[in-house]
Amino acid sequence: MIKRIFLTLFLSSILLSGCQKKAVQLPLIDIPGISEIQNHSSIWIFMETNNGATSAKLNKNNKILNTHWIFNIDRRLTMGQVVPLLIEMQENRNKDSMHKKEGMKNYFSYADSATEKISLIPFPQTSFIMETTNDKNRIMAPCTVILEIWGEQIKINNEFLPLDSLPATLKSDYSCNPEDELTILLTYDPQTSYQDYLKVKAFLVLNEINCASVEYVYTVK
Structure with missing residues (x-):
């Protein structure tokens, strides 16, 4: 079955499924974006705090190479924390694999504060x-x-x-x-x-x- 996401009625925080649930606070942006996409899997970058210091933690357990990737990233992180993980995942995407499918793209997710829905924008290959x-x-x-x-x-x-x-x-x-x-x-x-x-x-x-x-x-x- 083709996975389809209808990006609707989410709040600014979404939960990463697993043994230990972690909240990702998505960016709040009053700008419309893509509201529906088929055949996708998710990549999560959440904020972790330890003794007052914050760091970005990557969870890519749900990613599937032959799907579109949606990057769900905590808005409280800095670009200095996020960029190394984006570089890592782009390199992962570009590796040769028998499971690789042409035409699959990457997207960033955010909460559209005007509609209270989740939206996407393209994340093209970036150096x-x-x-x-x-x-x-x-x-x-x-x-x-x-x-x-x-x-x-x-x-x-x-x-x-x-x-x-x-x-x-x-x-x-x-x-x-x-x-x-x-x-x-x-x-x-x-x-x-x-x-x-x-x-x-x-x-x-x-x-x-x-x-x-x-x-x-x-x-x-």
Whole structure:
């Protein structure tokens, strides 16, 4: 039987099944996403606390290689904690296997706070580059705009902006040659919350703004 998920009537927390139930607090985002998907399995990244220190714990026991993967990640985690696990799972996905099926994709899940339903956005193959500083001399494709995530704000060309002003800013301040597509290059500090990161990603998907397949994680001092 094909597994189908109808993403409806969930709260902001969902439980990981198993001998010991653990809660994953999904990001709360007021942005519509994908509400239904067939043939899927789940990957869980939850927050664990030990003596006041938090860490990200991966549970991939329910994943099936020849299905779409849904990443359920706790919003309280930082990108510095989440990114190494995303890299690990992408490498796992790309391994050669007789069970591998073409066309299977990855998705991030979140709670749509407007509808009180669970939504998904695509998680395409992404190269995460971990740096110690912001390399302003990195080589980029034509018509690429660097967008830095700063909490609930974004920063473009040293100017802080609210996220919802991004489409108008790109239209008024940036133009591309006909053969080039305007592309956003995401950069963020390891302490950036997964909640803030996914909100930006969901906004870009909603507004059909192209996002580069490379993201830079660097420490802001």
